[in-house]
Amino acid sequence: xxxxxxxxxxxxxxxxxxxxxxxxxxxxxxxxxxxxxxxxxxxxxxxxxxxxxxxxxxxxxxxxxxxxxxxxxxxxxxxxxxxxxxxxxxxxxxxxxxxxxxxxxxxxxxxxxxxxxxxxxxxxxxxxxxxxxxxxxxxxxxxxxxxxxxxxxxxxxxxxxxxxxxxxxxxxxxxxxxxxxxxxxxxxxxxxxxxxxxxxxxxxxxxxxxxxxxxxxxxxxxxxxxxxxxxxxxxxxxxxx
Numbered sequence: 001x002x003x004x005x006x007x008x009x010x011x012x013x014x015x016x017x018x019x020x021x022x023x024x025x026x027x028x029x030x031x032x033x034x035x036x037x038x039x040x041x042x043x044x045x046x047x048x049x050x051x052x053x054x055x056x057x058x059x060x061x062x063x064x065x066x067x068x069x070x071x072x073x074x075x076x077x078x079x080x081x082x083x084x085x086x087x088x089x090x091x092x093x094x095x096x097x098x099x100x101x102x103x104x105x106x107x108x109x110x111x112x113x114x115x116x117x118x119x120x121x122x123x124x125x126x127x128x129x130x131x132x133x134x135x136x137x138x139x140x141x142x143x144x145x146x147x148x149x150x151x152x153x154x155x156x157x158x159x160x161x162x163x164x165x166x167x168x169x170x171x172x173x174x175x176x177x178x179x180x181x182x183x184x185x186x187x188x189x190x191x192x193x194x195x196x197x198x199x200x201x202x203x204x205x206x207x208x209x210x211x212x213x214x215x216x217x218x219x220x221x222x223x224x225x226x227x228x229x230x231x232x233x234x235x236x237x238x239x240x241x
Contacts, residue, residue, distance in 0.1 A: 005032070005122070006077045007039040008096060010089035011049055012214050018229060024088040024212075027235030028119055034239055035126040042070075042077035050087075050095025051102060067102040074114060081113030086122050088232070090146040090156075090212045093118040097150070120147070120212050121155040123232055127162050135237040139164035139208035140201055142228065144216045145175050156212050156231065163234045164208060172196035176219035187222065194223035201226065208234065 009025055032039050042048060048070045054063035074096070078085055087093040093116060100111045141160045147153040160167045177193030201209075201224050209228040211217045217228035 002036060002038050004038045004040055004083050005117070006074065006083050006085040007041060008048070008050075008074070008085055008087045008092070009041075009045060010087055010092040010214070012092065013089050013230075018217075018227070018233075021229060022233045022236045024119065024214075024230035024232040027230070027232035028086075028088055028123065030239055031123060031126050031130060031232075031235050035130045037126065040077055040083065042073040044073060048073055050092045051099065052091065052095040064102045067099045068104070068107060070096070071099050071103055071107055071111060075110060078114060081110070081115065084115045084117050086117050086119050088119050088230070089214060090118055090120065090144050090150060090152065091215065092213075094146040094149050118147070118150050118152045118155070118212075119232060120159050121150075121152045123159050123235070124155040124162075127159065130239070132162065132235075132238040133240075134163055134165050135234055136164035136207040138166040138168070138206050139210050140168045140170065140206045141231070142173055142176070142197070142209075142211040142216060142220050143169065144211060144213045147212060160210055160231050163231065163238050164210075168206070170197045170200040172200050176216050176223065190219045190222055194219065198223040210234075 013024060029039060049066050051063040051067045054066060074085055087096060097116050100108055103111055139160055141157060143153045143156055147156050157167060157169065175193055177189040209226045210231040211220060211228055212231055220228045
């Protein structure tokens, strides 16, 4: 029986997609296709969001409204919790898991039936079953606050190791300070938060600069001057036969 999973594509991944090269969504879709996994999109995905942008601005009413709308769409798309839900940005996976905090009692009771799987966790699981190859000699990896909260940092490192022969996680890695849109409005926060990690990254050159969240990638690009991409963006190359 074909496995089916709901794919919630993150708005930040679309709005701030890198100008060139494959995206996490494309890589994830190709991996699922090769692994025989069917992806299902929630109805009206272009009008849905995990609510984090509203929360970061203190718009609690807007956050509650969009959270309820998103939950209703996920409830239907997941067949009332029968299908797992994944997202192509780790911060948004965390945001989806926290929708419950802004739901009314009736929705909150149903929310407990939903199952979420971060895209890097899903990729680690599917790569074990799908022929692929390493496509980079070395890579430096920036885990994120969200992968730490989700418990998926090990999955992120494992996926990177499936795509690059050598993976370096900077000893001084930490929050990039981008915090949604904070880094856009206050670049000095990112500069301060990433100073030690950027220094370490700059000590050598890598074939790939990787993470699992577009805004974090943007923060690290600003800090290091190097082109960071989502680790799943390497999948199209790795899956070539």
